[in-house]
Amino acid sequence: MRSTVYAVRGELMQRGEELRKAGREIIFTNIGNPQALGQKPLSFNRQVQALVNAPFLLENERIIAEFPEDAIARAREMLTKLPGGVGAYQDSRGSPAIRQEIADFLQHRDGYPSNAEHIFMTDGASPAVRMCLQALIRDSRDAILVPIPQYPLYSASIQLLGGSLLPYHLKEESGWSMNVEDLRNQVRLGRDNGMAVRALVFINPGNPTGQCLSYQNLKDLIEFAAEEKLVLMADEVYQTNIYQDELPFVSAKRVLRDIGGSVADELELISFHTISKGVIGECGLRGGYMELVNIHPEVIGEMYKIASINLSPNTMGQVSISLMVNEPKPGDTSYEKHVEEKGTTLASLIRRAHIMTDGFNKLEGVTCNFTEGAMYSFPRIRLPPKAIQAAKEAGKPADTFYCLALLEATGISTVPGSGFGQEEGTLHLRTTILPPENSIKEVIARLTKFHEEFMDKYR
Ligand code: DCS
Numbered sequence: 170m171r172s173t174v175y176a177v178r179g180e181l182m183q184r185g186e187e188l189r190k191a192g193r194e195i196i197f198t199n200i201g202n203p204q205a206l207g208q209k210p211l212s213f214n215r216q217v218q219a220l221v222n223a224p225f226l227l228e229n230e231r232i233i234a235e236f237p238e239d240a241i242a243r244a245r246e247m248l249t250k251l252p253g254g255v256g257a258y259q260d261s262r263g264s265p266a267i268r269q270e271i272a273d274f275l276q277h278r279d280g281y282p283s284n285a286e287h288i289f290m291t292d293g294a295s296p297a298v299r300m301c302l303q304a305l306i307r308d309s310r311d312a313i314l315v316p317i318p319q320y321p322l323y324s325a326s327i328q329l330l331g332g333s334l335l336p337y338h339l340k341e342e343s344g345w346s347m348n349v350e351d352l353r354n355q356v357r358l359g360r361d362n363g364m365a366v367r368a369l370v371f372i373n374p375g376n377p378t379g380q381c382l383s384y385q386n387l388k389d390l391i392e393f394a395a396e397e398k399l400v401l402m403a404d405e406v407y408q409t410n411i412y413q414d415e416l417p418f419v420s421a422k423r424v425l426r427d428i429g430g431s432v433a434d435e436l437e438l439i440s441f442h443t444i445s446k447g448v449i450g451e452c453g454l455r456g457g458y459m460e461l462v463n464i465h466p467e468v469i470g471e472m473y474k475i476a477s478i479n480l481s482p483n484t485m486g487q488v489s490i491s492l493m494v495n496e497p498k499p500g501d502t503s504y505e506k507h508v509e510e511k512g513t514t515l516a517s518l519i520r521r522a523h524i525m526t527d528g529f530n531k532l533e534g535v536t537c538n539f540t541e542g543a544m545y546s547f548p549r550i551r552l553p554p555k556a557i558q559a560a561k562e563a564g565k566p567a568d569t570f571y572c573l574a575l576l577e578a579t580g581i582s583t584v585p586g587s588g589f590g591q592e593e594g595t596l597h598l599r600t601t602i603l604p605p606e607n608s609i610k611e612v613i614a615r616l617t618k619f620h621e622e623f624m625d626k627y628r
Pocket of ligand 1: 293
């Protein structure tokens with residue numbers, strides 16, 4: 170059996186669970202799971218989901234009187250898109266009618282056509298990423314370029330599939346920027362070591378690093394991938410978690426089409442999206458999709474075959490994707506409420522991004538780039554030599570040692586930077602910015618008190 174490591178549910182989370190079972194109050198900031206920390210689902214989405222899930226309610230006048238008319242109409246329409254209802258297997262790429270809604274959304278978002286036949290729905294973005302890696306990796310010589318720090322779905326899956334991870338380092342000093350020269354060197358290095366470099370992954374906005382890529386960054390990346398004949402895997406699951414105006418989300422697809430010429434027709438691009446993030450945050454419903462651009466029809470056929478082994482993506486996930494990409498429109502009964510609910514959550518996330526990063530930057534020896542997007546802060550922590558020594562004696566990496574001490578003292582469950590990869594000789598931790606606003610200040614207060622005591626102890 171092949172072993173793998175997945176830090177987001179690692180030692181810290183297990184210890185947190187133990188403490189919780191023993192009666193301690195634990196704040197799980199180790200995972201980007203918004204509704205677990207109190208984010209409310211969108212009302213319109215849940216109304217449609219409820220009716221689609223229990224269509225007999227549509228025949229009950231007393232109950233239906235409680236629902237807005239657009240939710241009722243949408244539920245009836247949704248049922249036509251899922252033959253047999255939510256209890257029936259659907260096409261293994263997901264309902265064709267919902268894939269068309271995704272294609273319409275992408276066309277509207279990017280200003281370029283999108284083909285529903287090249288869209289696969291999956292149970293969250295994770296299986297889509299895994300399916301692509303599986304198609305790309307033949308043996309240990311097949312290498313995938315992955316940013317460091319990265320989200321461990323990539324390292325863990327590449328390891329499980331028996332491929333090689335070729336790291337490229339994001340530069341913390343310049344807002345976790347990426348450097349094409351560094352990518353070029355890594356590819357050369359990989360090839361000199363006999364590797365077949367197959368694909369380049371990027372995460373925009375970044376996890377765990379929270380940076381947003383500029384249009385120029387994306388253009389450079391795309392041109393590089395085209396030059397090196399790499400498949401570009403664009404993880405864009407945080408595309409609506411944007412907390413500043415300078416770097417709005419731009420999709421790789423749009424930049425690719427803007428570039429035009431042979432690059433636009435040849436670069437193989439796969440992009441991923443999900444219902445788990447954004448202000449939707451329906452992590453437990455497991456809905457995601459990928460769009461395949463410039464992928465050879467035979468490869469798409471093979472991927473359809475692989476998807477068919479799983480029979481069908483789950484139907485409530487498909488319903489939720491439909492609701493994400495096709496929202497209430499101006500004039501619809503639910504429009505204003507929907508916009509207000511989304512706006513309230515986003516505004517709160519923006520405030521929380523500031524509270525979290527400001528909080529970290531006030532701590533001795535800690536620096537933290539602003540969370541421009543996504544759901545995480547990833548501060549760098551500089552610990553005194555005595556603390557490093559104590560960690561060594563405890564047989565733990567120093568960042569794990571710090572995070573465990575934080576957990577024991579405050580109940581705050583974070584993830585050590587080593588779980589994502591970090592530049593040699595640096596230490597980090599990741600926390601989400603998701604604790605509700607009325608408790609995030611308390612989180613910062615506890616963290617500050619802990620940090621001061623920790624530093625005093627090992628000074
Ligand atoms: N891609 C990135 C960059 C992610 O952060 C996640 C989840 C996924 C894909 C997969 O999400 P779904 O399968 O739910 O669509 N993020 C994990 C994390 O770091 N914390 O929570 C989950």
